[in-house]
Amino acid sequence: MEYNAYPIFIIYATIIISFILAKLIPLIASMASATPNKPKTKVLKFGSEEDVAVALAKYTADLSEKYIKEKGSFSVVLSGGTLIDTLRKLVEAQYKDSVDWSKWLIFWVDERVVPLDHEDSNYLLASRGFLSKESPEGAADDYEERIKQLVESKIIPISNTSCFPKFDHMLLGMGPDGHVASLFPTRTQRYEKKRWVTFITDSPKPPPPRITFTFPVINSASEIAMVITGAELADATKTVLGGGGDPGSVPLPAAEVSAEGELTWFLDKDAASKL
C-alpha cells in the first residue's frame, strides 16, 4: 500500500499557519489601533497655588536642562496675568543659579498693546516679577516678523507637522471664560489659521488692544503647561477636563490647546474643585 503523506503534510501546514496567524493578528490589530504620535495630556492636582508654583518651577527647570542639552537653547513662551507670579519659585536660590538663563529665548503668547511701562504690560509684569507700539495690527505684524527672522536664522525651528514655529515650552493661563492667550470664546481670532500672530482691539478682558499667538503656533509647541489656580476657574476647568459644557456647544478655547509633545495641566485644589 502506498503510504500517502499528503494528509500529514496538510495537518502540519495548518498547525504552523494557525500558530503564525495567532501571533500576527494581535500585532496587526495593535498597530492599526495605535494613534501615531498622539500627543499626551497629563492632569496634575496640587493642594495649593504654592504647591503649583513649586512643581511648575521644577518642571520648567527640568525642561530647560533637557532642551539646552539637546539643542543649545530653550524657547519659552509666557502668558501674562497671574502665571508670572506662579513662576516665582524659578528665580529663587534653588534654580536661580542652576538654570542656564543665557540660553533662554523668552516670548509672550500675547501682549497688551500698551507702553512697556504701563501697569497692564505683560512685558513689564514679567520683567518686574520675572523680565508699546504703534497700532495693535502693526504690533502683531512686527512680532510676527521678528519670529520669522528667528526661524530664518534657525533659532526657532518650524514644526514638521504643522509648518508653524515650534517653541519648546509654553506656559499658559486660562480665564474664567475659558480663553487662553488672547483667544477668547466670542472673538474670531481663535479661528485664525494662517497668521502666526494676530491682534484684537476689543478684548473682553482689559486692556482691549492686544496681540496674541494663534492656535496653529500654540499647538505646535513641544510642551505646554496650563497653569490653573483659583476657584474662579473651577467651572471652566470642569468644562474642559471634566466633560462639562452643553452637548453640541462650541468648545472653549482652552479645550483646543494641544501640544505636539506633552500638555500638562497644573491645577490647585480650588481650580480642580469641580472635577
Ligand SMILES: O=C(O)[C@H](O)[C@@H](O)[C@H](O)[C@H](O)COP(=O)(O)O
Ligand atoms: O495677557 C493675559 O491676560 C493672558 O495671557 C491671559 O491669557 C491670562 O493668562 C488669562 O487671562 C489668565 O489670567 P490670570 O492668570 O491673571 O487670571
